[in-house]
Amino acid sequence: MRALTVVPRQAHSLEVTDVDDVEPGPDELLVDAVAVGVCGTDREIATGDYGWAPPGRDRLVIGHESLGEVRYAPDGSDFAAGDLVVGVVRRPDPVPCGACAHGQFDMCRNGRYTERGIKQIDGYASERWTVETQYAVRLDRGLRDVGVLMEPTTVVAKAWDQVQRVGERAWFEPRTALVTGAGPIGLLAALLGVQRGLEVHVLDRVTDGPKPQLVADLDATYHHDGLEDAVAAAQPDIVIEATGVGALVFGAIAATASFGITCLTGVSPAGRRLTIDAGQLNRELVLENDAVVGSVNANLDHYRAAADALARADHDWLARLVTRRVPLERYAEAFERRDDDVKVVLTFDGGAP
Ligand SMILES: [Zn+2]
Ligand SMILES: [Zn+2]
Numbered sequence: 001m002r003a004l005t006v007v008p009r010q011a012h013s014l015e016v017t018d019v020d021d022v023e024p025g026p027d028e029l030l031v032d033a034v035a036v037g038v039c040g041t042d043r044e045i046a047t048g049d050y051g052w053a054p055p056g057r058d059r060l061v062i063g064h065e066s067l068g069e070v071r072y073a074p075d076g077s078d079f080a081a082g083d084l085v086v087g088v089v090r091r092p093d094p095v096p097c098g099a100c101a102h103g104q105f106d107m108c109r110n111g112r113y114t115e116r117g118i119k120q121i122d123g124y125a126s127e128r129w130t131v132e133t134q135y136a137v138r139l140d141r142g143l144r145d146v147g148v149l150m151e152p153t154t155v156v157a158k159a160w161d162q163v164q165r166v167g168e169r170a171w172f173e174p175r176t177a178l179v180t181g182a183g184p185i186g187l188l189a190a191l192l193g194v195q196r197g198l199e200v201h202v203l204d205r206v207t208d209g210p211k212p213q214l215v216a217d218l219d220a221t222y223h224h225d226g227l228e229d230a231v232a233a234a235q236p237d238i239v240i241e242a243t244g245v246g247a248l249v250f251g252a253i254a255a256t257a258s259f260g261i262t263c264l265t266g267v268s269p270a271g272r273r274l275t276i277d278a279g280q281l282n283r284e285l286v287l288e289n290d291a292v293v294g295s296v297n298a299n300l301d302h303y304r305a306a307a308d309a310l311a312r313a314d315h316d317w318l319a320r321l322v323t324r325r326v327p328l329e330r331y332a333e334a335f336e337r338r339d340d341d342v343k344v345v346l347t348f349d350g351g352a353p
Pocket of ligand 2: 092113
């Protein structure tokens with residue numbers, strides 16, 4: 001069968017190759033791929049900056065934002081042929097650390113976790129894939145054309161879960177949230193904020209393309225005149241930072257109201273320097289009881305929360321987040337960045353929506 005594979009840490013090695021057919025183990029589903037989302041992590045792997053091949057192999061099947069249709073499910077499992085499913089990205093480390101032992105592999109302490117399509121386990125960008133039943137999550141069949149948004153939605157479901165947990169250390173009735181960045185993570189974070197009943201503001205740089213209207217259609221407020229303007233309008237109790245841009249990260253931390261919570265979800269390259277007034281930042285954090293929390297990945301609770309959030313969302317709005325659908329053989333186009341892209345996905349023959 002065909003798969004999109006890469007030699008990790010080797011630029012220009014991404015290509016569609018023939019790989020062995022997969023056979024499901026006793027507790028595994030065999031799944032026909034429908035679509036795979038492409039994100040910044042995939043682009044970093046494609047440029048040779050990230051990723052690990054499975055032990056003893058050169059090539060890794062890429063793809064962690066999965067969506068597929070069950071071809072075969074073992075008897076007695078909760079799944080049946082035809083079910084729409086997403087495979088979880090991360091697996092617990094083999095030790096396991098305390099967090100992994102408690103099902104919180106998203107919080108792994110020793111870094112020895114593995115990840116489908118990223119770290120030592122083949123991903124989901126192959127025509128068929130297998131997944132352990134306990135790491136498969138079923139989606140409403142009506143989400144066939146948008147279910148590929150599940151994995152980025154799990155990331156923001158975790159971010160909101162973190163905000164809630166940090167907030168509950170004292171009286172917590174937040175009113176407003178500011179999301180910095182209107183990419184897939186930012187827009188999905190805004191969606192979940194609106195679903196929580198918050199007044200949501202979103203900051204990005206662009207003034208055209210689909211982003212301003214996508215924000216407006218959530219009944220959220222779009223800002224493009226910089227952080228100061230957005231903060232003045234939003235006076236946010238919560239900031240979800242989804243750009244990883246240093247100036248925005250520190251600006252966001254300083255921007256929150258008293259008892260403000262900033263959740264950082266954007267990964268930035270190392271080596272970018274910024275001059276900050278450390279004394280002022282410290283004063284603000286202390287005197288306002290502010291909290292800053294980093295958040296990455298997601299566990300099964302967040303997958304379930306994300307499935308609920310997608311099922312509750314306006315279907316047409318979700319469909320507009322997928323701005324390009326590219327067939328597997330034209331993968332190179334999917335890895336190009338274009339103006340007006342929100343989420344680009346690879347599609348598979350077996351899985352035309
Ligand atoms: Zn991703
Ligand atoms: Zn662990």
